[in-house]
Amino acid sequence: MTPKILTTLRDYSVESFRADLWAGVTVAMVAMPLSLAIAIASGAGPETGLVTAIVAGFLISALGGSRVQIGGPTGAFIVVVAGVIHTHGFSGLVTATFMAGLILLAAGALRAGRLIRFVPEPVINGFTIGIAVIIALSQLRDVFGMTAPMPAEALEKLAALWEARGEIALWPLAIGLATMVLITLFRRLAPSWPGLIVAVALTSGAVALFGLPVETLGDRFGTLPRGLPMPELPDLSPAKLRELLPSALIIAFLAGVESLLSAMVADRMTGFRHRSGAELLAQGAANLGSSLFGGLPATGAIARTATNIRAGGRTPVAGLVHALTILLAMLVAAPLASGLAMPALAGLLLLTAWNMSEPQHWRAHFLEGRRSDRVLLIMTCLLTIFADLTVAIGLGVAAGLALRLQRREVPPADWTPPDR
Secondary structure: OOOHHHHHHHHOOHHHHHHHHHHHHHHHHHHHHHHHHHHHHOOOOHHHHHHHHHHHHHHHHHHOOOOOOOEEOOHHHHHHHHHHHHHHHHHHHHHHHHHHHHHHHHHHHOOHHHHHHHOOHHHHHHHHHHHHHHHHHHHHHHHOOOOOOOOOOHHHHHHHHHHOHHHOOHHHHHHHHHHHHHHHHHHHHOOOOOHHHHHHHHHHHHHHHHOOOOOEHHHHHOOOOOOOOOOOOOOOOHHHHHHHHHHHHHHHHHHHHHHHHHHHHHHHHHOOOOOHHHHHHHHHHHHHHHHHOOOOOOEEOHHHHHHHHHOOOOOOHHHHHHHHHHHHHHHHHHHHHOOOEHHHHHHHHHHHHHHHOOHHHHHHHHOOOOHHHHHHHHHHHHHHHHOOHHHHHHHHHHHHHHHHHHHOOOOOOOOOOOOO
16 A cells, blocks of 8 residues: 555665666656547646646655556547536536545545456457447547537447538648658657657647648647646535436546456556555545646556656656646746647547557457457447436446356355255
């Protein structure tokens, strides 16, 4: 349950600080455009993404059980957050995030992190692919430069996109595609560079320099605020808590599962071991902190954590530097962010969705392995896209546990009436 930072600082050195400083700044350059894009795709203001990356990112690194975990808003929450905002408003999301923080604190205190091994892998893969599909669909409007409103449901969105196909504009499409190409090139040719922000800055700069007819962040949302808002307690009335409990449970589940999965990936990359209890406590504190500042739900981010490791991050200090760097950028350069092109951010999220779906594992997911696992993955994926994430997770976990019991050949229950 002890935060990893307390043990890693015992033999901390100047050399370690140099490595953490470079890694933290590098990750911040990746996290800033991604946090903005995730907030916008979730239906929230772009500044909420930066607030979440700063507050939650700092707390996850300061209190977490992993040496190199980087926290903040992630793509997995887009669907849930958008649904809560659509139904309950942004104030409802803040309350649900606060409740999720309390649930995660309780889970950490009860050492529930070990229960992640009971969540079937096909369920995790299924709803991850489903979320990736929903994210991709939500970004096509901005990439194509369409102005028609888009419904929330996947099938209705597909129909609306088809109806508006005549509105496709050349310049937004070109900026979106150019951003995706540049990000891919940077990842392959210069993986140590913060390719996300460089690519988005280059294409957005081209929009400003040549006066292209492309919508920017400032056109839609105005100038971003400088600095963090004052903390404020959300609405915690009994009626509100009862109304938002299902959403809070889903947020807590996603935050717990994704953070622990990210920590496990980091362990394989570094050879260290994380502390699941401390990690869940940190996720709880991070979501509480984010809600107090009007931010989004947060969790450990696999892509940013991997970037931190590749950039040479050694201890949680790198995560603290990452959060403070974003705060400094928000204080100094917030007006510049208003010039970012919306199709560039949409292209960034399209690539994020592609990477979330892990195409390198599609063959194993859909063609190899047990037939029952493939059916479970496809069922969870389709329910996530066309029904509801809560239903997808609930039915997927229940079906997966039933299959696991069947494979272990549990003896049938004795239904003989007792002799009384």
